Amino acid sequence: MQTEVDLLVLPEEKLRQKGIVLPEPPKPIGTYLPAVRSGNILFVSGMIPKIAGQPSSPKGKVGRDLTSQEGYDAARLCVLNALAAAKMELGGLDRISRVVKVVGYVASAEGFADQPLVINGASDLLVDVFGEKGKHARVSVGVAELPGNVPVEVEVTFEIKGSETGADIEADHVQENLLKEAEQKTSARRRSRGPYRKAAV
Amino acid sequence: MQTEVDLLVLPEEKLRQKGIVLPEPPKPIGTYLPAVRSGNILFVSGMIPKIAGQPSSPKGKVGRDLTSQEGYDAARLCVLNALAAAKMELGGLDRISRVVKVVGYVASAEGFADQPLVINGASDLLVDVFGEKGKHARVSVGVAELPGNVPVEVEVTFEIKGSETGADIEADHVQENLLKEAEQKTSARRRSRGPYRKAAV
Amino acid sequence: MQTEVDLLVLPEEKLRQKGIVLPEPPKPIGTYLPAVRSGNILFVSGMIPKIAGQPSSPKGKVGRDLTSQEGYDAARLCVLNALAAAKMELGGLDRISRVVKVVGYVASAEGFADQPLVINGASDLLVDVFGEKGKHARVSVGVAELPGNVPVEVEVTFEIKGSETGADIEADHVQENLLKEAEQKTSARRRSRGPYRKAAV
Numbered sequence: 001m002q003t004e005v006d007l008l009v010l011p012e013e014k015l016r017q018k019g020i021v022l023p024e025p026p027k028p029i030g031t032y033l034p035a036v037r038s039g040n041i042l043f044v045s046g047m048i049p050k051i052a053g054q055p056s057s058p059k060g061k062v063g064r065d066l067t068s069q070e071g072y073d074a075a076r077l078c079v080l081n082a083l084a085a086a087k088m089e090l091g092g093l094d095r096i097s098r099v100v101k102v103v104g105y106v107a108s109a110e111g112f113a114d115q116p117l118v119i120n121g122a123s124d125l126l127v128d129v130f131g132e133k134g135k136h137a138r139v140s141v142g143v144a145e146l147p148g149n150v151p152v153e154v155e156v157t158f159e160i161k162g163s164e165t166g167a168d169i170e171a172d173h174v175q176e177n178l179l180k181e182a183e184q185k186t187s188a189r190r191r192s193r194g195p196y197r198k199a200a201v
Numbered sequence: 202m203q204t205e206v207d208l209l210v211l212p213e214e215k216l217r218q219k220g221i222v223l224p225e226p227p228k229p230i231g232t233y234l235p236a237v238r239s240g241n242i243l244f245v246s247g248m249i250p251k252i253a254g255q256p257s258s259p260k261g262k263v264g265r266d267l268t269s270q271e272g273y274d275a276a277r278l279c280v281l282n283a284l285a286a287a288k289m290e291l292g293g294l295d296r297i298s299r300v301v302k303v304v305g306y307v308a309s310a311e312g313f314a315d316q317p318l319v320i321n322g323a324s325d326l327l328v329d330v331f332g333e334k335g336k337h338a339r340v341s342v343g344v345a346e347l348p349g350n351v352p353v354e355v356e357v358t359f360e361i362k363g364s365e366t367g368a369d370i371e372a373d374h375v376q377e378n379l380l381k382e383a384e385q386k387t388s389a390r391r392r393s394r395g396p397y398r399k400a401a402v
Numbered sequence: 403m404q405t406e407v408d409l410l411v412l413p414e415e416k417l418r419q420k421g422i423v424l425p426e427p428p429k430p431i432g433t434y435l436p437a438v439r440s441g442n443i444l445f446v447s448g449m450i451p452k453i454a455g456q457p458s459s460p461k462g463k464v465g466r467d468l469t470s471q472e473g474y475d476a477a478r479l480c481v482l483n484a485l486a487a488a489k490m491e492l493g494g495l496d497r498i499s500r501v502v503k504v505v506g507y508v509a510s511a512e513g514f515a516d517q518p519l520v521i522n523g524a525s526d527l528l529v530d531v532f533g534e535k536g537k538h539a540r541v542s543v544g545v546a547e548l549p550g551n552v553p554v555e556v557e558v559t560f561e562i563k564g565s566e567t568g569a570d571i572e573a574d575h576v577q578e579n580l581l582k583e584a585e586q587k588t589s590a591r592r593r594s595r596g597p598y599r600k601a602a603v
Contacts, residue, residue, distance in 0.1 A: 028540070029518055030518055030525050030526075031526055031529040032538050032539065032540040033539060033540075036502050036503065038442070038443065038500070038502045038561045039442060040239070043502055046541035046542065098239070101237065101244045105541075105543045106346075107544075110345075111346070113347070113349050115346070115348045116348050120231045120232070124231075124232055126232075135234045136233050137233065137235075137244040138229070138234075138246045139246065140247065141247070141344050141348075142344055142345050142347060143543050143544055143545055143546070145512070145514055146543060147517045147544075153541070240441070242440065299440070301445055310547075313547055315549070316547070316549045317432055321432045324432050324433045324434050325433055336435045336438075337434050339435075340448035340555070341448065342545050343509075343547030344546055
């Protein structure tokens with residue numbers, strides 16, 4: 001249940017509340033970048049469910065080697081990588097004004113048709129972290145093969161807060177201060193929560 | 202044949218001329234949205250050829266379960282859904298200044314290589330409705346599987362008229378008035394046309 | 403090895419240095435365009451490795467009908483077409499301020515998982531031509547089928563230099579003059595290079 005106060009909680013505080021620690025952003029294997037900013041849009045590279053030092057997602061095709069639920073968990077891991085890449089590029093997730101688009105590619109066994117259930121793993125985490133601003137346009141398709149035989153690849157596009165003008169920067173600071181206040185109040189109020197269960201990512 | 206007057210006809214009037222009634226915008230099954238606006242770009246979610254209360258497209262793969270022509274018709278249905286989503290988000294299609302991009306995913310049987318013929322069903326409808334402004338950059342690929350075993354999924358990106366400044370809004374109003382005048386003249390001139398044949402959507 | 407002076411060399415001069423002649427931009431087979439500009443973004447249509455008057459890439463699926471290296475070469479050809487389309491739309495590649503995104507679709511045999519190695523053919527050429535500004539966000543996936551049974555399709559998105567205001571245009575001119583000076587110095591210094599080997603494209 002999302003309360004009005006929740007909407008004011010900063011994304012990184014949301015992650016802390018849920019016990020989620022962002023991984024190291026994945027290193028590109030080629031002459032490309034984890035994320036590129038153009039104007040107010042941050043284009044993040046397609047991310048796979050592979051996180052150094054964490055148990056990987058099973059490999060293969062959803063509907064044959066993985067269940068939809070395992071695919072959902074893998075899509076969630078992809079978004080953790082996308083958030084890590086965005087944070088590295090921007091300095092902090094609080095620079096994000098909204099999630100714009102998600103394209104989810106599901107390596108699909110013949111006849112598997114529940115790609116949306118799999119990509120909900122990406123969408124749900126984004127909404128967990130950004131609230132209403134986490135909702136996005138979405139494309140879900142079933143592809144033949146994915147790099148390294150992973151079951152899911154997710155591309156996330158973010159909108160970032162404008163800071164071209166002094167006025168914008170000032171407005172951002174005011175907003176950030178308001179948010180920090182709200183955050184402190186929330187922190188004081190909220191009861192402690194259990195640790196983040198890795199298997200449920 | 203497109204005349205100069207046609208170019209001035211508003212998109213929604215074009216739909217009426219062709220007897221096309223936009224469907225209810227499809228409801229997302231997940232924590233995402235039918236369309237998201239960022240700046241002057243409207244990102245519409247991937248749309249499938251399923252319209253409530255209308256005969257659905259056949260399911261399966263093009264080149265095995267559907268002909269290219271049936272795929273073409275399905276791609277057209279996808280765009281109707283995209284237009285419905287855009288209209289819901291913007292209030293009216295007249296806010297669209299141009300179509301920017303179409304990505305067409307065709308569920309393809311082994312060896313099927315005519316994805317462009319299928320996605321022409323999307324492109325042709327957009328040009329029917331928006332004229333020259335309906336032409337777009339395009340990507341057509343053949344995927345393994347699609348949600349609910351539909352044969353085609355289409356993602357459309359629109360550019361919308363800027364309205365950040367009073368000057369822009371004023372210019373829009375002047376243009377709209379000009380367009381309405383042109384429209385009235387066109388309506389007066391044009392002969393009545395037959396009803397829109399559903400099967401040909 | 404990239405020197406500081408190299409970074410100042412204009413993209414079209416870089417192509418000349420490498421003996422690369424851009425092909426005729428491919429003609430769309432349908433009611434779409436090779437490239438569409440919206441704001442500062444240039445969206446180029448998905449390009450295939452087919453260039454009039456040049457030996458085509460082998461057809462089929464990478465991992466069965468083509469090796470990864472042949473796929474790499476095909477991805478490079480796709481980017482040549484994308485550059486040709488961008489040049490036609492913009493008048494010259496020097497209007498490009500950076501490469502924003504590459505989406506690479508690899509027609510993949512069952513079990514083929516080296517899509518990134520194939521799409522490196524696209525990424526490497528972009529970095530060859532644009533230097534650091536050629537690095538981009540990237541998505542690589544393995545699809546079932548592609549138009550005309552080509553092995554690779556590549557979609558490139560560019561950022562173009564803003565020229566909405568007089569100040570921007572002036573700044574561009576200053577920069578162009580600086581670049582031309584640097585170019586002349588480079589031309590004088592560099593030793594002649596061998597002709598561009600077609601097979602290595």
